Amino acid sequence: EEIQQEIAQEEPTLSGPNPFTEEEETPVAQTIDVVADDGEHQQVILVGDIEDGTQTIEVANDFGGYTETEVKAVETSEGEKLVVPDAEGDATVVTVPEVPAEIAEIATEDTQVVNVVTASGEQQQIVIEGEPEHGEVTIDLVDEHGEVTTEEVKAIETDEGVKLVVPTDDGYVPVVVPEIPEEIQQEIIEEQPVEPLEGNNFMTKDQFRNWISQRYEDKLSELEKEEKMLEDEEAAKASHVKQLEDCIEQAANKFGYYGVYEQPPHYQNAVDWVENDCLANQWQPESPPDHLMLRR
CATH class of the missing domain: 1.20.58 (Methane Monooxygenase Hydroxylase; Chain G, domain 1)
Incomplete structure (x- = not known):
């Protein structure tokens, strides 16, 4: 009887997640703080990946919303480089570093990445998870080597979004984490590329079709x-x-x-x-x- 009980306890259960499925990574919403030569700031949200040398972005407009446009973009060893135009027709080249794998793997729908420019002109990648509590929020600071440091910073909720004061090597930098509209969040999710599921043998028909389609994009x-x-x-x-x-x-x-x-x-x-x-x-x-x- 004891052996039978042990066998029953060791028998694998069929309930729960399919062992052959792999949970897809949640796409991370990335916002870039673009600073023109005249010091004017402009926030843009990345949507999807580069296709045919262009990147779809959502640009904050004067009406409290966003305007979708496509800009020239190229992948480099430093990250994705974009040419972002302003209202006057001038263009600013910005570099968007990749989100570290350790952040992407644990990202949720509440995860946001904001790339800001420090006083020395360097890009600082800031990862925000969740809402402020008691006037503070937890953030991850990503350095140029991809190393992640966790900090608790002051946070104030405003009509523009959550305002933070973030410590960097060049001093404190003000950061606005925008409230991304639901339709843009949905678009970011839909534009998430489908990667082959390594190490398992389960894939939905839609995933399989998209995987094949990616091979023939060009x-x-x-x-x-x-x-x-x-x-x-x-x-x-x-x-x-x-x-x-x-x-x-x-x-x-x-x-x-x-x-x-x-x-x-x-x-x-x-x-x-x-x-x-x-x-x-x-x-x-x-x-x-x-x-x-x-x-x-």
Whole structure:
């Protein structure tokens, strides 16, 4: 009986999480404090990853909300570099360091990362988890080597978000942690890339489809561009047909008042005018080697 009891206790239970599933990392909302040359501050929120050399961002506007736009971006060894324009059309290049793996692995929906610029112009990455309690909040400071230091700092809740005073090597830096709208949070979650689940054999059909799709992102982009070129060329051909019909109509009106149209020089004059004057001012037919549709 004792052995039977021991066997019963050691028998694995079938309840609980699927042992073959792997819990996906929660996407971390990243906010960047962009400082222009004139000292003007601008907060932007990253949405998703770089695609085709562009990064989607949400920019705080003057109406208390955010405006979505795409900016040029490139991955570097230092992190993601963005070219962020301001209202005057000037651009500021900012570097967004990667979130340390130890932070990403334990991130929750309440985790936010704010990248601010210190007095010396260096980027300081600050990780905020949860809401302020008793006028304080716990933050993680990430240095240039990815090392994490935990601090308790003063926090004040305002209409703009939670205001913190963060200690850095260059002194104290004021930081605003914005209240990210729910629709932007949802967009960040939807844009989270799906990584292959290593070490297990379970994946949903949507995850599998997205995984396959990621492999062909560049090919799909090329095909979409080619399709757009074909559509533009088809539209141009239709326009050329209309232009030629208009030229024929104009030639008939311009040279058709002599009465005997079929006798020279009236017919030849009309043809010469169509080819040398009317069409010459509008377009020239492409040679076959340069013609995309004929190559196909």
